[in-house]
Amino acid sequence: MSPSTAQEHRPHGTRLHSAHPTGSDALRAVDADVPGAVRGMLAELLARRLTAAEAVDPLFARDLAARVARFTEDGGKFSRSRLVWWGMRACGGDQSVLRATLRIGAALELIQTCALVHDDVMDDAPVRRGRPSLHAEIADRYAGETSAPRAARLGHASAILAGDLALAWADDVVADTELSRATTREVRDLWRAMRMEMVAGQYLDVHGEATSARSLSRAIRAACLKSALYSVERPLALGAALAGATPTTTRALCSAGRCVGIAFQLRDDLLDVYGDPRDTGKPPGGDIRSGKPTYLTAVAQARAETAGDRHALAVLRDTLGRADLSDAELAAVREVFEATGARATVEAKIDRLVAQGLRHLDGALLAPHAGNRLRALLRSAAGTPPPETPDAAPDDVVPVSLSLTTTDEGARR
Template identity: 40%
Template sequence: MTWDPATLRSAVQSALDTFVDEQARRLAPLGPDADALVRSAHDAVRGGKRFRAAFCWWGYRAVQDEVLDQAALVRATASLELLHASALVHDDFMDASDTRRGRPATHAAFGARHRELGWSGSPEQYGAAAAILLGDLLLSWSDELLRRCGLPHDRVRDALAVFDLTRSEVIAGQFLDVSVQARGESDVDLAMKVLRYKSAKYSIERPLHVGAALAGADPATIDALSAFGLPLGEAFQLRDDLLGVFGDPEVTGKPAGDDLTEGKRTVLVALALEGAGAADAKRLDAGLGRPLDEDEVADLRAVIEASGAADDVERRIDALTSAALAALEAAPITGTARSALRDLADAATQRAH
């Protein structure tokens, strides 16, 4: 497979569809309720930029320029997309976000189904249960797909050790985020820690490690990939934080200012609260985590921009990306991977608003 992002995305989607179809056949004896859950799994793994799969692919290619079993490696990279889908399903429920990629989030879709069919009990509770269980199912499948990808067992064993750590980091990072929001804390260093463990590491650094482990990487190569992947992952998530406030809903698939209505205490918000005047900071803090109309979203965006926080985050993205690219140039990896990873770094950090 030559390097073409669209080709890799298509291959990963095909691997995911094949895997979920296989699970559907296994669960068919459970009847229509299980079928509804599996259909929602299909929706959860559809679309997206497939950055995690791409970084896993190029983590492998950083060590081994030739891929002897491309289909097996694609299945391995797709396991990271199942992990990502699991995190998104759970995240949407925890954040009370009803939209994902322009479609109803899992908890919202199942809650609506409950209401439409006139079932007894709480539609919200039913939707919550469906989201928890679907997220758990996708998380379980992510491990299964990597174990059964078809690459040599010793290499898969090493990759699974990285994958185990990755899942623990994501879950603990998510709980840290929930706890920070519950306490209403807005500290830049703490927000960076949340960013690092909830998203940055599992988005880029750990996928690189999984791919490299599948190729038999030595510790020095793993460390070199961290020097590139961790700052790039942080830049990637900082870009996401900007999009969560200033992004175009047609591009993001989320309502305008969604991070504000969800009350996310991101680095962007923490910097704005530090840099704004007392009255503006109070208004921003009071607006977080409550329903906002278009005018209110525009007002809080103006507060953030006037505080200098958006410009500060852009500077941080540039500095982190530069550090990552400098580490990439020094890394002991294949030239083919170095070139592709440069392109991926640009795609991950310079996404359109």
């Protein structure tokens, strides 16, 4: 790696080497800091890929490969890799799949880089995580060397290629992960399904923006594909597969994941409108300005139409999809969400989905300590407060039986 590339990317995180604790001590070490362990795995994986990129071309390594590595390691909350870890642990996975689970977690963070970088291009979003988005960063880098339109075009094209690179690296990590033949087949089937679902959900989003399609059913379908499956259900299913969970336990985790995953997307819709930029890392109202067909806007429109509220309908018609929306006009949209009851409706639906999702877990055989950590993680993903109950004792597995509803029923409610 050249000095310039090394300066752009400084791997960080705790690496897992043979000198580190093994067995149950190693499991507990990861339990204490899952994001740190995944960052360590990413540092190991990405260092090799950056060396390979440098050998291909130094400019490519500096401008694209190093940015993909930095974006991925800096990360957000590492929620998907945490879900795959705690899904594995809750299903009784042990040290034999520790390294494989961290590799799959690292691959999930790489595919998340692909999704976010491409999403910023599609939304023409200038900021991500409180910093310039990747396409904006590259455009700024070359602003003094070419015209503004050419620099912007380079930024957008580079971000598309950066997302492609992140996806390729993610696929490589999954393909090179050593597992039993049966587990390999199950993991790869889940990975293939997740990739297609993620793209399908994004397409429903951009199609809805272009056509102003804002039905309630379509909004839930998009939320299911782009968030429920990709962000929660599939990571949990991957963790269950790595642990060799029973079909009953896997179904319970998937049903829980789908319910909470939809709640996760509905919470994200609310945060886009009402969130603090210091917490979200981006300006408020991005979904409104792009005209994204969220469930929140679909509820507001449906309620305004039912009530014959011409003022609310006029505000929605005149603001959704307006890139130049002012702060005052965004405030008017917020007022419509409040007056029509759309915000309260979405909040209530989030609570119902989370409660239903956690009930699904009651039908699974889960290690209590890890199961409680998983429940807390699911609540956190949906932005709901934890119950005031003490953590259960670790290590023992206790059966709890409640009737299970199907995954599809969880998605419809």
